[in-house]
Amino acid sequence: MRRLLTALLAASLAACASNPKPPPPPSPDTPALGATSTEAPPPPPTAQDPEAFRDKPPEPGKPPDLVLPTFQSAKLDNGLTVLVSTRKELPLVFAGVAFASGSAQDPKGKAGLAELSYRMLLEGAGKRDTVALDNAFADLGVSPGLDVNPDGAEVGVRVLKRNVEPALALLADVVMRPKFDAKSFDRRKKQQLADLVRQLGSPIMLAQLAALDAIFTEDHPYAHMSDGLPATVQALTLADAKGFYQRHSGPRAAALILTGDITLDEAVALAKKHLGSWKGPGTPPAAPPTPAAPPRQLVYVVPKPELAQTVMLVGRPGLAAGHADEYALELATTVYGGFFGSRLNMNLREAKGYSYGAGAFMDTRLGVGPLLSYTAVRQDVTGPALTELVKELSGLKERPITEKELESAREGLIRAIPAGFETVEGLGATAASIYFKRRPLNELERTVEGLRNATAAEVQRVAELYLAPDAMQIVLVGDPATIQEQVGPLNLGKLTPVEPDEEPAAPSAGK
Template sequence: MMMRRLFVSASLLALASCATPPAAVPTAPPPAAEAPAPQDAEAFRAKMPEAGKAPDLVLPTFERAQLDNGLTVLVATRRQLPLVSVGMAFSAGSAQDPAGAGGVADITYKMLLEGAGGKDTLALDNAFSDLGVSPSVSITPDGAFLGVQVLTRNVQPALALLADVVRKPTFAPKDFERRKQLQLADLVRRLGSPSFLAQQAYLPAVFGEGHPYAHPTGGTPAEVSQLTLPAVQAFYRKHVGPQATALVVAGDLSKEQAVELAKQYFGDWKGQAVQPPAPPAPPVPPREKVLYVSKPGLEQTTVLVGRPGLAAGHPDEDALELATTVFGGFFGSRLNMNLREAKGYTYGAGASSDPRLGVGPLTANSAVRANVTGPAVTEFFRELADLRSRPITSQELESAREGLIRSFPGGFERVSGLGASAAALFYKHLPMDELNRTVERLEKATPAEVQRVAEAYLDPAAMQLILVGDPEIIRTQVGPLNLGTLTPVDVAGAGRPAPGKAGK
């Protein structure tokens, strides 16, 4: 009986497993998704993308020390890489050239690398090359800087070479003659550049004949051809010494390390040179002449407009920088947008303020198509006049402010840039925190303050006008504008008026 129940139960389970399952009850399909509305692929252009958060502005810190012999030590420590920019900043530049001896400062500082400490030019160059470096020298109206960028482990041998260069230059006659001929060849080459010709005429026109800033750094061919080795040696003795020089160290060294190195290589250096005073401020007379350098057949006319500006540290310096930037200091400036974008007269037009130890130049310039010389000059002076009749807007001011402040880090990407900045502080007798002060003044400059300096310093009547181009085009297109007496300039004669008849 029990066995039968088990069999029946097993049979029922087997039948159940073989039975066809009941059909599923059909359900309604889900409703179809609603098709998205078509979108305009260009709709994103209606709204300008928002700028991300600007990075924090981090300015370098410059430290200063002084040795017992008067040598200044300037340090900017940056530890990211084992690199150091080390060099010597000299406080006398081309502004200290004796009258009629333009170019002597330039040749003097370049001669320091033409042999020193018992090494001739080739041996000295090889000694620097053994350290993987090549020294460079730059000369400005206010000073000069000679230095190298080396690995931290090579700082001491590099300083040993620099000490010889600065303290024990050879000044061999044959090296002087070779350097002089190189300088003359370079000047002759540059006389083919319209922009250089314009500068030759511009500097004496703005600063006046005989002013320390009235000649180019490299001098003129007439002046350089008359230079002598005794003149170079006299400049060195008068202007190079511990009290007129700074050791500039930027990069992977601390202030304490830099001072110890300065004592080791320059602690016993003696000399009577002192830092020169600032050149006198030039007068700012109204424009009476239109100076031009004759270049027949030139396809472009170089236009320079300018006047004496400000000395470094003047209370109006940063407000004027903002005003000049709005006028012509960046791509979206009034002058560039007019001459390039609206009129198509030029590839670009610009303006700059160059504060120096003394009063530096305030300049606007462009190279325009020769056939629109007159209209382009007209627009220069119209834009200057419009600064008064069409005041600087808040939007223009903020664009200039942000552009200037955000551009600061670009000068410090390399330790060599740090060194050059420190040297400029030394030349111009500025405090070590001048960069921070500059940013603070730029941030605080008010629209009223910027407008005031724009009207005061960018007055069209005080702007001298210099042209380089085809004389016939200048006479026919600029003469009728009545901006001053057309006066030809002989740049080979250091910017003096050329012989010949001037025309109105």
Template sequence: MRRLLSALLVSTLAACASNPKPPPPSPESPALGAAPAEKPAPKPEDPEAFRDKPPEPGKPPELVLPTFQRATLDNGLTVLVSTRKELPLVFAGVAFAAGSAQDPKGKGGLAELSYRMLLEGAGKRDTVALDNAFADLGVSPAMDVHADGAEVGVRVLKRNVDPALALLADVVMRPTFDAKVFDRRKNQQLRDLVRQLSSPIVLAQLAALSAIFSDDHPYAHMADGVPQTVQALTLADAKGFYQKHSGPKAAALILTGDITLDEAVALAKKHLGNWKGPGTPPPAPPTPAAPPRQNVYVVPKPELAQTVMLVGRPGLAAGHPDEYALELATTVYGGFFGSRLNMNLREAKGYSYGAGAFMDTRLGVGPLLSYTAVRQDVTGPALTELVKELAGLKERPITSKELESAREGLIRAIPGGFETIEGLGATAASIYFKRRPLNELERSVEGLRDATSAEVQRVAELYLAPDAMQIVLVGDPSTIQEQVSPLNLGKLTPVEPDAAPTPAAAK
């Protein structure tokens, strides 16, 4: 019996050890048999939360620059080619080395009128027949006249390059210069000028070119001329200009797109190999002086709701050692939306819809300009801010963030100049006009990338100092007198807009 009780005791103790009694429930624990508490529902996601963090920019595409090739025919004609095989298209054009900078004194607009006459009849075709011949190829020729040159060209299917060049050869080698057509074209240019001179911006450009360059300087006028000078032009003037400045040694055949250099040379020999003419590339215009500002030039336009402002000075010629550093400094100051000038006048003050600045490098020294149009009632304050931003480039040196933004923007914008074969042709023409090396695009990218902060700051203080900037204002004269005169920026000097021709002269 004792053994049995001992065994039962041992069994009972073992059972208790293997199945311990549970502890009493804690206040936080649910009672035995009670249903478990439900978990709180998750907070719904904010559908606008993604706006708290801007998306990361993607990897920029690789910069691929076009290449250019050059050949010279026995008669001296330059052939410039850039091959692009994506589509069976070719841009074919002829670039001339003489532009509006070669207009004789008192004959502004002569280059424009002379080159426009090339498309008004050539060879055995009059204006209509020539236009129809181009239309039969599915194209319409374009003509552009610049200070340093001119270009006529078409974009055609590759299979039509040969007939298109045959027409262009007639245009440049055998223009008719018909007297009646000359009168019509001249009057059309006068009508265009009447329309242009109604624009305050055009009036500002005319006055600014005259203020930045002396009146005798080749860059002191626009390519279209002014009514007085165009009205005086004759057919003999136009013929004489073209005969003097045309010829294979003063021109380039430009072919871009689905074409090779060998194909281009063969076509050039076929259509332009017999071209003759005395023209030679003209010298670069002289470097203008940049004296301190003494006057503020005012083009009076009573009751104009806005005041147009152009502020500038002579800049640089293409290829100058300071070119890329100054382009960066100008961009920081006014060359893109986030520039100092635009963020001040537009975003901070609300004076203007926009303000900017640019540097126009040419064969010679081109203009360096800043521009805006502001509400009439804030003419004085806006001009004050513009001048303060120029001075601020020295007082508040360009930051590394500003410089890198300008650098990135300028380099990434370069491909926009050759996204079409016409743009590629215009790039080739610019290289020819400015007499730059064929690797000019690579040099530009390298120059923009390598310009140091110290170099950019140096040229900003040297070229963008406010005292050397000439000021042109187009607007209400009483407002300008009241608001600008107290600023002591110079003597207010009225500049009368060039008079439009009489209706009889513009028939």
């Protein structure tokens, strides 16, 4: 075999040698043999700097037009509000029921009751127990979600258009005929207690609890988290949960929210069919009272010996939704700490390296919500970091907000608005927020207009009025010895230990 291959190879080479291919014909542009070209040779290519493109940043593209959703409303004879926002791109609908009462209606000493009461809605309804109800939703390809906040609660599902009616029939059972079974109550209560144990292991959660109490005082409806505290939740009974829901539910204190591939006429027809017979005594509660904002006298310390970081929350009462200063203060807060390039983050993270990040936000609610700045810093720079945080607050007056800072904040806030309604359930949450805060249906348009029209003078005025450091309460979670050594000499207030995860003392008689 090897000899045969050798022979074939030799024959092939011989054939190639005896029959050479003719040369290609000369090109018309090729000079004749021996002729001299009169054209100069092309210049050698110049070397280009491969990094030259970095000298000129790419031009930004034209931003897309801002298209805001529209909302429509109707009211049934029994007082139920129907809120609709139509979006036809996909055959999807969010269907939910929003309640006008939230954790702000928790009775004194029963923090966490609203959370537990509303969670019981998904623990069996009508003729179905917990498992059967869950399976009925699963048969539609969905799992219901439930959220409780200080101003209200919402239970709902995202379904295919063809499944809207059966989903709404299940939601009608949930809100009109909840079981409140004793065995399910005990299990749900244990779950809430377990969640609290996990949450209270977080220094950030401890800081939030202490900050709410410091900002609002313990008697204010906004002074506690929706989940409550272990001591308060442990004391709750099935009668408490039933009583809360019976007092606060009813068509006059609720809204049916339908967003997506559905019209107002379709929504009203479904509402009449499934919720038109709903009855209940609930009415929308009054807004919580406006808290005072006294000068700071104390620095609240949640002691966590040898904690590697110190968590800082600094804040005061802010504004209620719809306040005349809302949009200007939103812009000022954003410049101070509302995005990555804010003054606070660029100082503590980028310039000093004290923290992975720092920020600030304003939570407008039906009543006056909190205005907070926050960070977590290395334990060894607790004092210097707090000094810089307070300095940035003072700097809003000493170094007025520039036009560039203002425009960056304005553009960022307006461009972020569509993130709230990317999905039909997000659109439903936007509708629920409008209902909770009792805002007009064109609230999104008003927000964009308010952010666009806020002047530099208005933003500077509210920055100096609401972000002045003297009215800011300070909460620190960290090593008490380090805090004493580094924060004590700053004279920001008397260092006062607090235990926010413990039940507050009962008020004495006559108070």
